[in-house]
Amino acid sequence: MSTNSLSTVLSGISAANERLRASANNIANLNTEGYRRERVEAQTTDSGGVSTTVTKLPTPGQDLATDVVDQQAAAYTFIANLKVLQTQVRAEGALLDIRV
Template identity: 50%
Template sequence: MSSISSIAQSGMQAALQRQDAAANNIANQNTEGYRRERVDQQADSNGGTTTSVSRMPQPGSQLEQDMVDQISSSYSFQANLKTLKVHDQMMGSLLDVKV
């Protein structure tokens, strides 16, 4: 089983990939023939998450979906960052108790 910090870091990386894909989709929404990027997330067998980026089969924009993706990925990043901070504080407290 992976440590809490590596699970949180994989979640942060996944959120950043989703944020990047949504930003790319918004920036290119008026580009002729542009196909939206989609980030698929799967649970990793060792804990954490893995992602894969693919293109939608048909050109077109979905501005509302991209905006929602940006907001939700921001919340996901913040939640994983908080988990990482709490883990760091707990490890520091354990070291204080042992010393």
């Protein structure tokens, strides 16, 4: 796997992990008075990967529905990136089989 491809996949996995962490933290603090929810924003990097920024929302409040959806989306993003990694590893393995 090329270094750029691996970097892109790993940044996607890292972004999904950050989104899952933030939504889990929001759910864990659902009933904490004054808690301000975290929001994760993702940006595409010049190399084609993803970077994330975590911010606290300006006012306290809860949004359980959004946090549960964020957890599902993070799980699907993680699985999609893992599938890309597995496919790339299989393809490289096939290339090695051909060369031998």
